[in-house]
Amino acid sequence: MTPLAIEALKAGPHTAEAVDAFLRAHSFPLVEGPSITFVFRGEAEAIHLKHWVFGLPSSQQLARIEGTDLWYLTLELPGGSRVEYKLEVVRHGHGEWIQDPLNANKARDPFGANSVAHGEGYEIPTWIHPDPESKPGKVDELSFDSPTFGRRGVGLYVPARFRNTRRYPLLVVHDGHDYMRYAALGSVLDNLMHRLEIPEIIVALTSSPNRLGEYANDERHARYLTDELVPFLERALPIDARPQARCLMGASFGGVAALSTAWRRPGFYGKLLLQSGSFAFTDIGDRNHRGPLFDPVVAFMNQLRARPKAVSERVFVSCGMYESLIYENRSLVPLLKSTGMDVRFVEARDGHNWENWRDRLREGLSWLFPGPFLMVYE
Amino acid sequence: MPPVILLGPQSHKPDAGDALREAGLKGPVALVTAGYQERETHEGLLGNLGVKTVNLTLHARSEDVFASDAEFAIAYKARQARLKAQHDMYRIRLDHAFEAAKAISVRQLESELMAEEREASVRVLRNLDSEHLMRSHAVASAFDLRWKPSERKVIARHQKELKKLLEPCEAVVIAGGHVASLLYRMRLFDVVRLSGKRPIVAASGGAMVLTERIYLFHDFPPHGTGVAEVLDVGLGLVKDLVVLPDPRHRLSFEDREGINRFVRRIAPAACMAMDDGARIFAERGKVTRSFVHRLLPSGEVQAGWVP
Numbered sequence: 255m256t257p258l259a260i261e262a263l264k265a266g267p268h269t270a271e272a273v274d275a276f277l278r279a280h281s282f283p284l285v286e287g288p289s290i291t292f293v294f295r296g297e298a299e300a301i302h303l304k305h306w307v308f309g310l311p312s313s314q315q316l317a318r319i320e321g322t323d324l325w326y327l328t329l330e331l332p333g334g335s336r337v338e339y340k341l342e343v344v345r346h347g348h349g350e351w352i353q354d355p356l357n358a359n360k361a362r363d364p365f366g367a368n369s370v371a372h373g374e375g376y377e378i379p380t381w382i383h384p385d386p387e388s389k390p391g392k393v394d395e396l397s398f399d400s401p402t403f404g405r406r407g408v409g410l411y412v413p414a415r416f417r418n419t420r421r422y423p424l425l426v427v428h429d430g431h432d433y434m435r436y437a438a439l440g441s442v443l444d445n446l447m448h449r450l451e452i453p454e455i456i457v458a459l460t461s462s463p464n465r466l467g468e469y470a471n472d473e474r475h476a477r478y479l480t481d482e483l484v485p486f487l488e489r490a491l492p493i494d495a496r497p498q499a500r501c502l503m504g505a506s507f508g509g510v511a512a513l514s515t516a517w518r519r520p521g522f523y524g525k526l527l528l529q530s531g532s533f534a535f536t537d538i539g540d541r542n543h544r545g546p547l548f549d550p551v552v553a554f555m556n557q558l559r560a561r562p563k564a565v566s567e568r569v570f571v572s573c574g575m576y577e578s579l580i581y582e583n584r585s586l587v588p589l590l591k592s593t594g595m596d597v598r599f600v601e602a603r604d605g606h607n608w609e610n611w612r613d614r615l616r617e618g619l620s621w622l623f624p625g626p627f628l629m630v631y632e
Numbered sequence: 633m634p635p636v637i638l639l640g641p642q643s644h645k646p647d648a649g650d651a652l653r654e655a656g657l658k659g660p661v662a663l664v665t666a667g668y669q670e671r672e673t674h675e676g677l678l679g680n681l682g683v684k685t686v687n688l689t690l691h692a693r694s695e696d697v698f699a700s701d702a703e704f705a706i707a708y709k710a711r712q713a714r715l716k717a718q719h720d721m722y723r724i725r726l727d728h729a730f731e732a733a734k735a736i737s738v739r740q741l742e743s744e745l746m747a748e749e750r751e752a753s754v755r756v757l758r759n760l761d762s763e764h765l766m767r768s769h770a771v772a773s774a775f776d777l778r779w780k781p782s783e784r785k786v787i788a789r790h791q792k793e794l795k796k797l798l799e800p801c802e803a804v805v806i807a808g809g810h811v812a813s814l815l816y817r818m819r820l821f822d823v824v825r826l827s828g829k830r831p832i833v834a835a836s837g838g839a840m841v842l843t844e845r846i847y848l849f850h851d852f853p854p855h856g857t858g859v860a861e862v863l864d865v866g867l868g869l870v871k872d873l874v875v876l877p878d879p880r881h882r883l884s885f886e887d888r889e890g891i892n893r894f895v896r897r898i899a900p901a902a903c904m905a906m907d908d909g910a911r912i913f914a915e916r917g918k919v920t921r922s923f924v925h926r927l928l929p930s931g932e933v934q935a936g937w938v939p
Contacts, residue, residue, distance in 0.1 A: 415670075446854075449854075451854045498720075596724065598855070598856070616854050616855075617854060617855045618855075620853070620854040620855050621854075621855040621856070626810055627850065627853075627854075628848045628849075628850055628853070628861075629810050629811055629812050629813075629848060629863075630667075630808075630809060630810050630811070630837070631641070631667075631808045631809070631811060631836040631837035631840060631877045631878060632641060632642060632643040632667075632677075632807075632808045632809055632836055632837070
């Protein structure tokens with residue numbers, strides 16, 4: 255087996271020139287088969303790798319190569335992994351979290367950006383990038399006066415070849431604006447439609463100023479979507495107003511919002527796309543270790559687990575193996591299946607983040623909304 | 633039945649023009665490109681045919697029918713919705729039948745019983761296909777009986793125009809595209825009857841539509857694994873044949889078990905993979921000559937099949 259590159263550097267000589275040469279010769283983090291080596295150069299009291307891989311210690315110290323200012327840490331990562339991380343640089347007893355200065359790969363989210371390590375075999379999907387061949391859909395922002403919540407902004411994606419004489423399925427996306435910003439939803443929709451992998455659909459992008467409250471099995475939210483927003487859109491646009499043409503989608507608490515809304519309005523949404531849903535539950539007692547914010551979720555999930563019922567027709571569930579919610583999501587799947595709903599579950603070696611959700615969109619959307627690619631033979 | 637030439641895909645190396653020259657057809661020819669829907673009048677869908685062409689614009693004509701005859705349009709859309717719903721239910725049954733076949737295939741059974749079980753699994757698939765075709769056909773027949781499309785004023789007018797357009801044409805050339813769109817528009821205007829005995833050259837999806845049964849397939853779908861499904865009965869101008877265009881991009885030749893299962897599922901019809909340059913010649917519904925790859929029950933591919 256070829257020794258890792260860092261081993262050669264450790265063997266010496268421990269000079270600034272040797273470190274320079276090492277940094278010039280490689281890109282970082284350094285992926286060598288299943289081994290991935292994180293590197294930091296600079297004076298500090300300590301460097302820690304901070305990541306969100308559930309199952310590994312979330313803070314791991316980098317070792318310094320004696321006589322140099324180079325720090326390193328080697329981990330074993332299963333093939334296909336994708337890990338978001340930061341480095342904590344400790345100086346004068348104070349830790350500062352920074353993006354890895356040696357790594358150009360970043361993932362943005364509402365809190366900023368993380369550095370990203372791609373394990374061996376992981377490839378950024380080609381279908382997330384704008385494709386000059388794909389005609390971009392039109393995205394507008396409209397104001398909707400909800401009797402329940404007052405004025406709300408709703409984004410609207412309309413396919414490039416939109417025609418008033420057609421009837422389009424409707425996808426309602428919780429945190430839709432974030433999906434557009436951080437999960438490339440616009441390009442993904444353009445490309446999947448262009449490749450005929452999904453049909454042309456209209457997408458409503460919702461956001462909430464109080465998502466943790468409204469998304470946690472709140473009747474007001476179900477009313478807002480089902481009794482107000484969707485009927486409004488169906489009146490205003492040529493939308494196919496049948497359950498099988500309606501889909502609710504969401505990630506994290508948005509997944510809870512999608513499932514609980516469908517639960518409160520069984521049969522209204524024929525499709526659900528649930529990504530890394532925060533489906534906390536208890537087997538005994540009513541307090542989950544995740545804290546009081548999850549109490550209404552726990553109450554809902556415990557109710558669903560006690561008496562599962564078919565609330566939709568097809569449900570796509572995805573979750574990262576490196577998130578703590580993998581247990582809850584794996585537990586949910588057999589329950590949903592037991593009701594007769596058609597359920598597809600996909601796991602990925604990734605965490606609770608937007609790019610994980612982005613990478614699963616093709617599989618989820620094309621399964622829920624099969625496009626005409628099977629019909630077309632040119 | 634008219635003489636028929638079936639061709640492979642046209643998107644990479646179009647050869648419909650070569651086929652016309654080989655057959656000595658100098659044109660003009662009538663074009664059916666309704667599989668391309670709104671793009672049906674775009675140039676070059678079949679490459680350069682090298683002869684004068686007259687596009688029958690079946691897609692645009694169908695749009696006119698739906699816009700002009702509201703009562704018929706509502707009934708037609710309801711029929712299509714019904715067919716789609718039936719197809720979705722068939723698809724659920726099909727998926728479960730495949731799961732069952734897979735579960736049975738890993739059981740530790742003595743070889744004779746296992747062989748019988750494998751046969752039974754294929755029979756289940758065949759029965760599902762047959763039932764689906766029968767039900768689709770019943771919906772279409774009931775619709776035709778109730779609505780008599782050829783007697784609708786606007787359709788009759790289009791048929792009259794089509795007949796006139798076809799008069800000077802030596803042959804009909806059918807492009808591929810969206811097979812359901814193509815099939816239902818050809819049926820709506822009864823194009824085969826209007827074409828009479830003119831030779832028909834049909835490529836890719838167009839070739840599928842001329843057979844008796846149309847199977848949709850793709851071994852590399854964006855999700856999971858592909859399971860071939862029967863769409864509907866075709867126009868039946870070529871008998872005892874199922875054609876699979878563009879196999880290089882759509883078929884997994886390594887999956888011998890899958891090929892074996894599919895070939896037995898569609899038997900006694902022969903299964904033809906039609907790549908670039910493929911040809912099947914048929915007279916009176918029977919294949920007379922061909923240059924195609926035939927998929928065999930062994931899961932192997934036989935090059936240059938001759939009937």
